[in-house]
Amino acid sequence: MLSVKQALSKDQVGKIVQVRGWIYRTRSSGGIVFAVLRDVSGIIQTTVKKGAVSEKDFDDAQKAGIESSVMIEGEVAEDKRAPGGYEIRATKFQVYGFSDGFPITEYQSTELLLDLRHLWIRSREQTAVAKVKASLLRGAREWFHDNEYVEVTPPIITGVAAEESTTLFQVKYFDRIAYLSQSAQFYLESLIYSLDKVYSLTPSFRAEKSRTPRHLAEYWHLEMEAAWLENEDNMKVQEQLITSMLHNAVKECPEELTFMKRDPATLKKIEPPFERMNYQEAMETLQKKGLDVSWGSDLGAIEERALTQDRLVPMFVVNYPKELKPFYMKENPEDTRTYKNSDLLAPEGYGEIVGGSERETDNELMLERLRDKGESIENYKWYLDLRKYGSVPHSGFGLGLERIVTWVCKLDHIRDSIPYPRTVARVYP
């Protein structure tokens, strides 16, 4: 048994091979059936001629519609008329499962593809995206492994509603209420005291009613936290990690990237260091472009797009005003209006993909900020404890995996970066 990709080779020409998979396209013209076969590795045309196979096999080949599962045996031939340049001339056509008229046809709407997601994930687009995603993840894990980070497994169900409780999903937890995690950060911070450098890959849940091409209610969150790490070094980790992810995808998935209209060469060229732009400079740049922003304005979708749409390499925006960011970030001693933090923006207008910062170590400062925000101190008791027993400077960040996939695969919407997107309007299938 060969994969389709293996069969598509000059070495196989003249040999009898067996392939199996699903019918991707099929056309019949009386005495000959053209069945294009799909498997994980690609597609290949097979021709089934009357007389070259048994009568039953020929009947089955005529009947087998799109997505029927089959095994085909035949001789590999080079043929200019075949898409891809090679075809298999069948001597056997064995059907495992006939397919009813496949409901996804040439004409598709967004709604249909979401309703039939369990079938649409078989598409070549979805297959390519899934492979690229796996490659990006492998690149990330390799980098973490090479740099002695320990992968840890923080909880998904959490007990207190830390950080803007409105954005959390509630779950019934025995006879109490618990919440689905929106970030593993606090738990990762607690683990650096023993493991020094840690990371985790977990689903994160946000109950924000976001209706945008950049938001999911459930997404895969790659987070890292390291002791003794200052904000500038935190950015170095990000640019190295992302480079490792991109380069691994280029190495493992050049065909899938090209299929998604992403030239692998543009990713190959991305290397550290990424540009660091101060928040202040970002505001000035945007003002020069004619946008109505000033100190204290947040960078929304429009602003991020304006900053990055002509770039090919990600960029950091650093040192945001404190009022725009959460309480746990470290004050910037060079400008105490700001934090030692960074947002990493993807190029080509795709927007924020990573948010990170050095963490505050002064409990008094954090208590003050929490009080200002009207938060209940009780909820943060264990977190504040961490600073009481051998506090160290440390930093970390969170990366939205689907955001990177959206950029790398040039997707119009983040929902296509995950097999079963969870959005405000959809939990089915």
Added chain:
RNA sequence: GCCGUCGUAGCUCAGCCUGGUAGAGCAUCCGCCUGUUAAGCGGAGGGUCAACGGUUCAAACCCGUUCGACGGCGCCA
């Protein structure tokens, strides 16, 4: 939470402005076709026009309400 667009055959849409009793292509089924590229030719079946209410002799079409979907903003990764 806010702004906008759209619900007609299994799918993609036309018809709505200007009311008169339902159309096309694809898919399905039946024929024909030995080099097709989501082929071609002939035939058949397939519709509570999202739901409810109103106006009218008459509503897919005009008006209202509800529901659903999608596009965008905000929030974030």
